[in-house]
Every structure is written in structure tokens, then in C-alpha cells.
Amino acid sequence: MPEEHSxxxxxxxxxxxxxxxxxxxxxxxxxxxxxxxxxxAGQKCLEDGHAAQLLEVIQxxxxxxxxxxELFLGLLEQIEQTSGEQVCQTVMLLLxxxxxxxxxxQNKKAYSVxxxxxxxMNQLTPLPVPYTKQQIQEDKLGLCQCCNAVVDFAxxxxxxxxxxxxxxxxxxxxxxxxxxIKFCMKxxxxxxxTAQLEQLEGIEEHPFRxxxxxxxxxxxxxxxxxxxxxxxxxxxxxxxxxxEFADIERKNSADSLACLSYLIFVQHLGVExxxxxxxxxxxxLCNMTHIEMLLKRTEESVLSKGLDLFESCLLRMEDxxxxxxxxxxxxxxxVPQDLVKIMTLCxxxxxxxxxxxxxxxxxxxxxxxxxxxxxxxxxxxxNHAGVEGYIIKNIKDQIHLALTxxxxxxxxxxxxxxxxxxxxxxxxxxxxxxxxxxxxxxxxSLNLLRYLVIKDxxxxxxxxxxxxxxxxEQNFLKPLRVGLNMSKAHYEAEIKNKKENRKEAHSSDTVxxxxxxxxxxxxxxxxxxxxxxxxxxxxxxxxxxxxARVEELIEVKTKAVMDENS
Amino acid sequence: MTTxxxxxxxxxxxxxxxxxxxxxxxxxxxxxxxxxxxxYKGKLANGKKFDSSRDRNEPFIFSLGKGQVIKAWDIGVAxxxxxxxxxxxxxxxxxxxxxxxxxxxxxxxxIRRIKRKGEGYSNPNEGATVxxxxxxxxxxRRFDCKDVKFVVGEGEDHDIPIGIDKALEKMQRxxxxxxxxxxxxGFGEAGKPKYGIQGNTExxxxxxxxxxxxxxxxxxxxTKEKLEQAAxxxxxxxxxxxxxxYLQAVIQYGKIVSWLEMEYGLSEKESKASESxxxxxxxxxxxxxxxxxLMNEFELAKCDFQKVLEVNPQNKAAxxxxxxxxxxxxxHNERDRRIYANMFTKFAERDA
Numbered sequence: 001m002p003e004e005h006s007x008x009x010x011x012x013x014x015x016x017x018x019x020x021x022x023x024x025x026x027x028x029x030x031x032x033x034x035x036x037x038x039x040x041a042g043q044k045c046l047e048d049g050h051a052a053q054l055l056e057v058i059q060x061x062x063x064x065x066x067x068x069x070e071l072f073l074g075l076l077e078q079i080e081q082t083s084g085e086q087v088c089q090t091v092m093l094l095l096x097x098x099x100x101x102x103x104x105x106q107n108k109k110a111y112s113v114x115x116x117x118x119x120x121m122n123q124l125t126p127l128p129v130p131y132t133k134q135q136i137q138e139d140k141l142g143l144c145q146c147c148n149a150v151v152d153f154a155x156x157x158x159x160x161x162x163x164x165x166x167x168x169x170x171x172x173x174x175x176x177x178x179x180x181i182k183f184c185m186k187x188x189x190x191x192x193x194t195a196q197l198e199q200l201e202g203i204e205e206h207p208f209r210x211x212x213x214x215x216x217x218x219x220x221x222x223x224x225x226x227x228x229x230x231x232x233x234x235x236x237x238x239x240x241x242x243x244e245f246a247d248i249e250r251k252n253s254a255d256s257l258a259c260l261s262y263l264i265f266v267q268h269l270g271v272e273x274x275x276x277x278x279x280x281x282x283x284x285l286c287n288m289t290h291i292e293m294l295l296k297r298t299e300e301s302v303l304s305k306g307l308d309l310f311e312s313c314l315l316r317m318e319d320x321x322x323x324x325x326x327x328x329x330x331x332x333x334x335v336p337q338d339l340v341k342i343m344t345l346c347x348x349x350x351x352x353x354x355x356x357x358x359x360x361x362x363x364x365x366x367x368x369x370x371x372x373x374x375x376x377x378x379x380x381x382x383n384h385a386g387v388e389g390y391i392i393k394n395i396k397d398q399i400h401l402a403l404t405x406x407x408x409x410x411x412x413x414x415x416x417x418x419x420x421x422x423x424x425x426x427x428x429x430x431x432x433x434x435x436x437x438x439x440x441x442x443x444x445s446l447n448l449l450r451y452l453v454i455k456d457x458x459x460x461x462x463x464x465x466x467x468x469x470x471x472x473e474q475n476f477l478k479p480l481r482v483g484l485n486m487s488k489a490h491y492e493a494e495i496k497n498k499k500e501n502r503k504e505a506h507s508s509d510t511v512x513x514x515x516x517x518x519x520x521x522x523x524x525x526x527x528x529x530x531x532x533x534x535x536x537x538x539x540x541x542x543x544x545x546x547x548a549r550v551e552e553l554i555e556v557k558t559k560a561v562m563d564e565n566s
Numbered sequence: 567m568t569t570x571x572x573x574x575x576x577x578x579x580x581x582x583x584x585x586x587x588x589x590x591x592x593x594x595x596x597x598x599x600x601x602x603x604x605x606y607k608g609k610l611a612n613g614k615k616f617d618s619s620r621d622r623n624e625p626f627i628f629s630l631g632k633g634q635v636i637k638a639w640d641i642g643v644a645x646x647x648x649x650x651x652x653x654x655x656x657x658x659x660x661x662x663x664x665x666x667x668x669x670x671x672x673x674x675x676x677i678r679r680i681k682r683k684g685e686g687y688s689n690p691n692e693g694a695t696v697x698x699x700x701x702x703x704x705x706x707r708r709f710d711c712k713d714v715k716f717v718v719g720e721g722e723d724h725d726i727p728i729g730i731d732k733a734l735e736k737m738q739r740x741x742x743x744x745x746x747x748x749x750x751x752g753f754g755e756a757g758k759p760k761y762g763i764q765g766n767t768e769x770x771x772x773x774x775x776x777x778x779x780x781x782x783x784x785x786x787x788x789t790k791e792k793l794e795q796a797a798x799x800x801x802x803x804x805x806x807x808x809x810x811x812y813l814q815a816v817i818q819y820g821k822i823v824s825w826l827e828m829e830y831g832l833s834e835k836e837s838k839a840s841e842s843x844x845x846x847x848x849x850x851x852x853x854x855x856x857x858x859x860l861m862n863e864f865e866l867a868k869c870d871f872q873k874v875l876e877v878n879p880q881n882k883a884a885x886x887x888x889x890x891x892x893x894x895x896x897x898h899n900e901r902d903r904r905i906y907a908n909m910f911t912k913f914a915e916r917d918a
Binding site: 277281315321 | 626713
């Protein structure tokens with residue numbers, strides 16, 4: 001203990017000695033070496049964990065006579081040189097003196113403030129963002145605390161900008177304002193974009209929500225909140241002549257702007273400042289670019305924000321109120337396809353479920369022509385039997401509405417419907433189609449056809465199904481029957497084979513091995529293989545049953561008409 | 567909701583202009599876009615202000631007639647002259663619609679605003695056990711915050727007002743909503759001294775319906791709910807059979823259930839028939855895969871097959887399946903019966 005204590009004294013003494021020497025010198029005589037010594041001594045103090053003492057020294061009245069600019073650079077370099085677990089601690093300790101020094105700088109304050117904020121955020125960015133409730137409460141590296149300390153640090157400069165704005169429009173410290181905007185944009189991207197921002201049980205003051213609120217406050221106070229929300233960052237940026245640089249800036253700001261929209265529209269932070277008169281369709285349009293960007297990400301924290309933002313925009317709208325014209329915007333076509341990708345490829349099941357819910361919401365909001373167009377698009381692009389089956393079910397629901405409630409629905413009756421049915425009631429590869437893989441879609445199509453045949457009398461033929469029956473038989477029913485027969489024969493033969501082989505050799509021969517997520521699955525015994533084959537046969541039986549029923553119904557109805565006519 | 571253009575007299579009322587009419591200039595057209603600068607104040611019917619451009623010290627700018635703003639504005643502002651001041655009284659269809667909030671019992675007593683939609687086809691009924699997260703606010707102050715499991719209709723025991731019980735019957739699993747309760751559905755005239763709430767106070771609750779289990783009732787549920795319950799019951803059964811041996815069977819069964827769900831466009835007769843038809847198919851599965859967890863469906867299926875025969879006496883499949891049902895049911899051992907004793911009582915009740 002005494003040894004450490006004396007070491008402290010040594011380091012601090014050394015520092016004080018150097019500072020005293022500096023004070024004696026005139027500013028002009030203050031040389032780089034002296035400054036270096038100051039720096040090294042200071043660094044040693046920090047490294048040895050004597051930050052508190054260092055602080056004392058710096059804040060000492062006498063020491064304030066030191067050139068603020070040099071002191072500023074010194075502090076900045078201290079920050080730059082910390083790393084790992086010390087970063088937050090160091091930054092928090094140095095914020096106060098840094099602020100004092102900055103407030104003293106008259107010229108080029110804006111530049112220095114910007115530099116400080118940028119440096120600090122740079123040092124924080126590599127740190128992992130606490131996500132779970134436990135991580136946030138622990139705040140092991142001190143990031144939550146540090147972020148809020150930084151935003152407090154920035155407050156006097158915000159006040160300065162606000163005061164200048166009120167004074168006159170000429171004396172506008174544009175530079176300082178710009179530096180603050182840069183800081184806010186950076187914060188929106190890190191840590192806010194990846195942070196957990198929902199209210200958490202048991203945490204009264206959520207540090208990241210607090211931080212987010214403060215950032216939004218800053219933007220609001222300097223008058224930049226609403227302009228940022230409506231930045232159409234597809235248009236040319238005025239700052240850069242070189243398009244490449246403009247593209248880079250746009251990409252960097254895309255994350256921040258998306259996060260800003262999320263904060264306002266999903267977490268309702270700063271929503272009191274937001275004009276309420278916008279139409280929900282317009283708000284959806286404005287947010288589509290953000291949604292599209294967020295949905296392409298794979299990190300759960302970012303992806304879920306995209307889904308939440310999309311959902312909140314849709315919930316504001318009335319059903320059937322979104323005009324089909326909106327589908328002319330590329331985002332409106334791309335985003336549902338992104339949802340399909342999430343549904344079918346994302347390993348996180350709750351994300352997939354949520355995507356499906358949101359897709360249905362999206363469908364519900366469109367007017368009839370919009371629904372029609374969207375169905376066509378998704379049938380052609382989703383490449384997934386389950387999704388196709390789901391869309392076909394939606395089509396059936398719309399037809400049902402057209403037949404029972406909406407008597408002037410031209411999109412789900414008549415020739416428009418016939419064209420859609422061509423897509424639905426067909427086998428992609430004719431009789432060669434893999435019936436197992438496409439079973440979801442095939443069953444949905446058969447159910448739709450059965451519904452049409454029962455519900456739409458041939459005399460009415462509102463849906464046009466009777467007109468196009470010949471084509472349906474040729475493109476769908478016939479190849480399906482052929483395919484079924486072939487598949488069943490094939491699988492039955494396989495089963496017979498396996499059973500015979502099994503009798504001969506009681507070994508569990510594996511035909512192939514399957515690896516899932518890096519783990520090799522246990523080999524399938526012949527018993528298991530037989531089970532799979534039986535399940536396949538069962539699926540074929542199922543399809544065949546419905547097919548038989550449909551054919552039966554068609555026959556009955558056609559016969560009835562013939563009898564009538566004879 | 568109609569999207570037809572309506573004349574002002576139908577949709578909105580324009581009170582007399584408050585100031586003299588301003589200059590009669592057509593708004594300047596800038597490359598085909600009419601850019602309009604307005605100052606405005608928005609108030610609810612009860613006079614409460616909810617939005618104002620004055621608070622932002624900046625005029626609100628938008629492109630007229632482009633659907634950027636609520637309908638009332640696109641129509642109303644277009645008729646104004648520069649410098650004019652007027653009142654626009656807007657019906658919901660021309661403003662924010664009802665997508666924002668719902669009057670649950672059409673008496674203004676409980677207004678629900680959904681923050682996150684739930685899922686599934688059913689709602690808790692009275693007597694259902696619900697697990698919720700709940701936060702109560704009064705005059706902006708939070709007076710209650712808890713996670714609680716209770717029986718719908720008995721919220722009182724947990725200091726939960728009757729409005730919450732009522733609202734729960736309209737909520738879906740996983741739903742997150744905000745409920746605005748009038749005192750009648752809140753703590754009434756007595757208030758709640760325990761929470762420092764006086765009588766005749768309006769309350770705001772934020773509720774998340776995490777999960778629920780419906781109360782036992784006669785099987786009068788519609789097709790959708792019936793199937794959902796079947797799925798819940800099946801899930802319980804699955805827990806008892808952990809081996810992957812029945813995995814294929816379960817996956818197939820899931821598909822069938824979802825196919826069944828697509829049947830509700832058909833007439834009553836047809837849908838019952840198709841249900842039993844598909845159940846028959848999946849009984850085949852039960853035979854082949856010996857998925858004992860599906861046993862609870864046999865009784866259900868048997869009844870439905872009998873109905874199929876009523877509708878379609880020629881249906882050989884149904885006939886044979888009924889005997890299969892009976893045979894299969896007998897084959898299962900007592901151990902399994904005990905596990906599903908609960909469900910069997912229900913079916914027995916139905917058969918009686």
C-alpha cells in the first residue's frame with residue numbers, strides 16, 4: 001500500500017512539476033517537447049489509474065492559466081489513446097475539463113467541439129451495445145452512462161446555437177449547428193440503431209431511451225428535427241459535387257434517418273413536435289425507403305425496428321385506403337418481397353411470423369386493384385410454395401367478397417380474374433412438377449377451384465371459371481393426375497425395395513448424410529426412411545382426394561347443365 | 567369507408583371566414599406543383615388542442631392535392647384565398663378515420679388504440695385465464711404496473727377495473743393496446759384510494775395480452791375457434807411425445823389444419839363435410855404413423871363422419887373410416903386415455 005501511494009505521489013508530482021514549468025514559460029516559448037512531457041506525464045497518471053488526481057491537477061486554479069488550446073489538444077489525445085475497458089471511464093472523467101476548455105475557446109470553437117464529439121463517438125463505437133435487460137442494468141463497460149454524459153456535455157453548445165438563432169439570422173453560427181447535427185446523426189447510428197429501445201419492466205429510467213430523447217431534443221431545439229424526417233435522400237445532396245462522395249454520405253445517413261423515423265413513429269419520442277396533418281398514406285410513402293433499408297439487414301435489433309416501423313405505419317391506415325398507384329413506387333414492390341425473404345429464410349421464427357402478419361396487413365390496406373397487382377407480383381416472385389399457397393388463399397377470400405358483397409368488383413371477377421386464375425391453376429413444370437415440394441401451393445389451388453365450382457353457378461359464371469374450364473383441365477387437372485400416378489408408383493416401388501432390403505440385411509445403411517447448422521444429423525435408419533416415404537404417399541393421397549372431389553363436382557355440374565339444355 | 571369525392575356540405579362544414587377575404591390570386595404554380603404555406607391549429611371536438619404550427623414558429627408547407635395531408639385539407643384548403651382564415655370541421659372519414667382507435671362498446675366507455683396487433687382467431691371469454699402486463703395511468707401519472715394472471719371477470723381481486731375485463735374479451739393473443747376508460751368502466755364514483763384515485767376519474771391503461779386459455783364451454787365454437795383449440799390441445803399432447811419419430815406426422819397434421827382453415831368460404835354443410843373428409847385423411851396418417859397424440863380427434867371425427875353419411879350416403883370412405891375410428895379407439899391403452907381424460911369428457915358431453 002505505501003509503495004502504491006508513493007508511486008501516486010511520484011506520478012502526480014511529476015505532472016505538477018511539468019505544469020509549473022509550463023506556466024513560467026511565455027506562450028511563445030512553450031515548445032513541443034514541453035507539451036510532450038506534459039502529455040506523457042498525464043498519460044502515465046491515467047494508465048496507473050490516477051485519473052482522479054490528474055483531474056485535480058488540471059482543474060487546479062493555477063493550471064488554468066495554461067493555453068486552453070494546447071490543453072484541449074492534450075485532453076483529446078488522452079481520449080484518443082484509451083481503449084478497451086477504460087474508454088468510458090476515461091471519457092466521463094475528461095468531459096468536464098474538456099467542456100470548460102472548449103467554452104474558453106473563442107475562435108474555431110465549432111471546429112473543436114465537432115472534433116471532440118467525433119473523437120469521443122469514434123472511441124465508443126467499437127464497444128458492444130448492451131441489449132438485454134440484464135446487460136443494460138449491468139452496463140459493464142459503462143456505455144449507457146457514458147452516452148448520457150456526452151449528451152449532457154453537449155448541452156451548453158446547443159444552448160449557444162439556440163441563442164444565436166433567436167438573435168438574428170445573420171449571426172448564425174452555422175458551423176456549430178452543423179457539428180451538432182453531425183453528432184446527432186452519428187448517435188442515431190451508434191448506439192441507437194442497434195440498441196433495445198422498448199420500455200423494460202423494472203427499469204424506470206431506460207438509459208438508451210433517455211439518450212434518444214435527448215438527441216431528439218437537440219435536433220428539435222436547433223430546428224432540424226422535421227427537415228431531417230423529410231429529407232428525400234434520393235435527391236442530389238447540395239454539399240458534394242462529386243457524386244461518389246454524395247453517395248457515400250447518403251449511405252451513411254440512411255441508417256441514422258431510419259433510426260430517427262423509428263424513434264418518432266414507433267417509440268413516439270418527440271412526436272408532440274410533429275405535425276399531425278399528414279395523411280397516413282403519405283407517411284407510409286416517406287418511410288418506405290427507411291423500411292426497405294432496415295428490412296435488408298440481418299441483425300435482429302435492426303431488422304425488428306424495420307418491421308415495427310412498417311407495422312406502425314400500416315396500423316394508422318384504414319383498410320382498402322391505399323391507392324394502387326403507390327405500387328408504381330419501386331419500394332412498394334420491393335418491400336413485400338423482402339418480407340417474403342424474411343418469412344422464408346430468416347432463422348428467427350418470431351421474425352418470420354411477424355413478417356407474415358405484416359404482409360397480410362399490407363395486403364389489407366390496398367384498394368382492390370392494388371391487391372390484384374400485388375398478388376400477381378408475389379405469385380411470380382416469391383418462389384416458395386408456402387407463400388404462394390398463402391397468396392392463393394387471399395385470392396380466394398377476395399373472390400368470395402366479390403361474389404357476396406362487392407358487386408362491382410372488376411378485379412376478382414370476369415376477365416381480370418381469368419388471367420389471374422391462369423397463374424394460379426397451373427403446374428409450373430407440368431406433370432414433372434415436384435408434387436411434394438409444391439404441395440402447399442397445389443392444395444391451395446385445388447381448394448380455390450373447388451370453391452369456384454361450388455359457389456359460382458355455370459349460369460352466372462361471374463368468375464369466368466366455366467369459360468376457362470377447358471384450359472384448367474389441360475394445364476392443371478390432367479398433368480396433376482398424371483404426376484400423382486407417377487409419383488405414387490415411384491414411391492410405392494421405393495417402399496417395396498426398402499422393405500425387401502431390410503429383410504436381407506439388418507444394417508442401418510445410410511444413403512446420405514445431412515448437416516444442419518454445422519451439426520451432422522443422426523443417420524436415418526431404414527425405419528425412418530420408410531416413415532418419410534409413407535408420409536409422402538399420404539400427401540399424394542390427400543391431393544388425390546381433393547382432386548377427385550373437384551372432378552366429381554365439375555362432372556355433376558356440367559351434367560346438370562347438359563340435362564337442362566337437352 | 568368510401569373514397570368518393572364529396573362536396574363540402576356532405577363531408578365538412580366551412581364556417582364563415584373570420585377575416586376579410588384576402589387577395590384573389592390563384593396559388594402560384596411551380597412546375598405543376600402547388601406549394602401552400604399555412605398556419606393552423608387543430609382541436610378535438612371537446613376543444614382540446616392537439617397540434618399547432620404556431621408552437622413550431624414555422625408555417626406548415628405542403629403540396630396541395632397530392633394526398634400528402636388529410637382529405638379535409640386537400641379539399642378545404644384548395645377553396646381558400648390567400649390571407650383567408652377559416653374553420654374546417656371534419657368528419658373522421660376526412661381526417662384520421664377510425665384506424666387510430668375503436669369504440670369497443672359503441673358507448674364511448676372504452677376506447678381502444680392498438681399498438682401492436684395480436685394473432686389468431688379467438689379471444690378470451692368470460693372465465694378464461696389470462697396472463698397480461700398492465701400499466702395504469704391517471705392524469706399522466708402511473709399508478710399501477712404489474713404482470714398478472716387472473717380470470718376474466720374477476721379482475722377486481724387484483725384491483726383491475728371492469729373495463730379491462732370487458733376489453734380483454736375483444737383482444738387477441740399477443741396484442742398490445744392502450745385503453746381509455748370512462749369512470750363507469752373504471753373505478754366509478756368510489757375511485758381507488760389505494761392508488762390515490764378520486765371518484766369519477768378517467769383512466770388510461772396500457773395492456774399486453776401475453777397469453778390466455780379459454781374457459782371450458784360447450785362445443786359451440788365456430789369452425790375457426792374449434793380448430794384453434796384443437797391445435798392448442800394437440801400441442802399439449804405433443805409435449806408428451808418428444809421423439810422425432812412422430813415429427814413427420816405432426817408436420818403433416820399442421821398442414822391439414824391450415825388447409826381446413828381455408829374452408830370457411832363454403833356453405834355450412836360443405837365445410838362440415840370437408841372437415842371430416844380431411845380428418846379422415848389424417849386418420850389414415852394416424853394409422854400409419856401410429857401417432858397416438860392424435861387420438862383425441864377420433865371421437866370428433868366419428869361424429870363428423872356420421873354427418874358426412876347424412877349428407878352423402880354413398881360416401882364409402884366415411885363408412886369405412888367410422889369403423890376404423892371405433893377400432894382404433896379401442897386399441898389405445900388406458901395410459902393414454904388418462905392423459906386425455908379431460909378432452910374425452912368434453913367429447914362425451916357432446917355425444918350425450
